[in-house]
Amino acid sequence: MSTNSDERWYNSHVDTLLMLIEDRFDDLEEDIDVDGANGQLTLTFSDQSQMVISRQPVQQEIWVAAKSGGFHLKWHTDHWSCAVTGERFSALLNRILGEQAGLKFDVFNPEDGL
Secondary structure: OOHHHHHHHHHHHHHHHHHHHHHHHHOOOOOOEEEEEOOEEEEEOOOOOEEEEEEEOOOOEEEEEEOOEEEEEEEEOOEEEEOOOOOEHHHHHHHHHHHHHOOOOOOOOHHHOO
């Protein structure tokens, strides 16, 4: 795959992923505000803490910044996984959302392509 097609695939894939994540939050009863702009999602929780999910096109990664730390995710054949914890993106999101909001989250699953 050429660099241009790699970039197109990455951008298209991440756009779809960020829209999926934003749509899932719209369906939740919890008070989590989601703001999508400039290739990232900013989640603001009821205690005013924030989590940021952002694209990193040069590295072709997704980065997540949360109370519990920063996480870098890379694409591996059919899913995104965290370089440090090895977790799939879906499991990582459920875990850190739960830690940040103080609730149990089971919103994302591997079938989402996360």
